[in-house]
Amino acid sequence: MQAWVIGNWKQNPATSDDVQTLLSDLLATADKDDGANSAGCQLMVAPSCIHLAGVSTHLQDSPVLCAAQDISAHSGTTGAYTGDCSAQQVADAGATWTLLGHSERRQYHQEMHACLLSKMTHAFDQGLGVVFCIGETQAQYDAGQTLAVIDEQLTVIKDILTQQPALADTLSDRLIIAYEPVWAIGTGKVPTVAEVSATHQHIKQTVADYGEALDNITVLYGGSVNADNADSFAADAMIDGALVGGASLKAASFLAIAQAF
Numbered sequence: 001m002q003a004w005v006i007g008n009w010k011q012n013p014a015t016s017d018d019v020q021t022l023l024s025d026l027l028a029t030a031d032k033d034d035g036a037n038s039a040g041c042q043l044m045v046a047p048s049c050i051h052l053a054g055v056s057t058h059l060q061d062s063p064v065l066c067a068a069q070d071i072s073a074h075s076g077t078t079g080a081y082t083g084d085c086s087a088q089q090v091a092d093a094g095a096t097w098t099l100l101g102h103s104e105r106r107q108y109h110q111e112m113h114a115c116l117l118s119k120m121t122h123a124f125d126q127g128l129g130v131v132f133c134i135g136e137t138q139a140q141y142d143a144g145q146t147l148a149v150i151d152e153q154l155t156v157i158k159d160i161l162t163q164q165p166a167l168a169d170t171l172s173d174r175l176i177i178a179y180e181p182v183w184a185i186g187t188g189k190v191p192t193v194a195e196v197s198a199t200h201q202h203i204k205q206t207v208a209d210y211g212e213a214l215d216n217i218t219v220l221y222g223g224s225v226n227a228d229n230a231d232s233f234a235a236d237a238m239i240d241g242a243l244v245g246g247a248s249l250k251a252a253s254f255l256a257i258a259q260a261f
């Protein structure tokens with residue numbers, strides 16, 4: 001299975017100049033190593049919306065794809081939604097994928113099932129792929145609720161298939177799940193590889209139960225992945241790549257993680 005390593009830049013870097021420097025470093029190193037895809041995995045970066053068009057232009061003709069970090073829930077196209085960017089607009093800016101359901105969106109913008117179902121519908125309608133982020137909080141982990149939380153979060157996929165059954169045949173090419181325990185994001189704390197592996201196995205089985213064509217969905221791990229621990233995650237057959245926050249802001253660490261997968 002094709003591995004993926006995706007950089008979520010969040011609200012970084014501060015300036016367009018800093019963005020250009022990061023991209024130049026990324027492509028220079030990738031070129032030196034004979035192309036990022038020689039690492040055996042697909043690379044993608046998700047800049048903030050304001051930098052999306054510049055980044056996608058810079059990455060044209062490179063092996064690195066460009067994703068949005070989010071899209072509007074209200075309309076897939078245009079409308080009176082101040083501050084929002086639609087799926088159509090981010091696609092026009094050059095994004096081919098979007099993250100959805102990142103824990104920071106869930107936490108700071110109260111995004112839950114109905115909102116995420118709407119966003120996912122708009123994304124697929126506009127031809128974007130979706131990296132759907134799920135994961136439990138520290139309190140839920142401590143209470144042994146990880147799988148129950150994940151099962152509930154995954155029902156967005158079940159519901160979109162109920163609404164649009166025809167999606168099932170192509171969904172495994174257009175949907176990636178990123179399992180990101182909230183307590184591991186940006187904290188330096190990570191679950192054991194065995195824990196991640198078991199959770200990924202559960203996610204794959206749950207999604208496979210939604211439809212035959214979904215029997216091998218790509219599942220990435222995210223949460224404090226870095227150049228030192230990437231090897232251990234990459235060695236597990238259930239872990240198909242990584243969604244990387246902090247360590248994606250330096251080309252060297254991002255590409256070291258890519259090399260591991």
Ligand code: PEP
Nearest residue numbers: 185186222223224245246
């Ligand atoms: C993330 O925010 O998706 C993430 C995985 O962050 P970090 O790698 O910094 O933990």
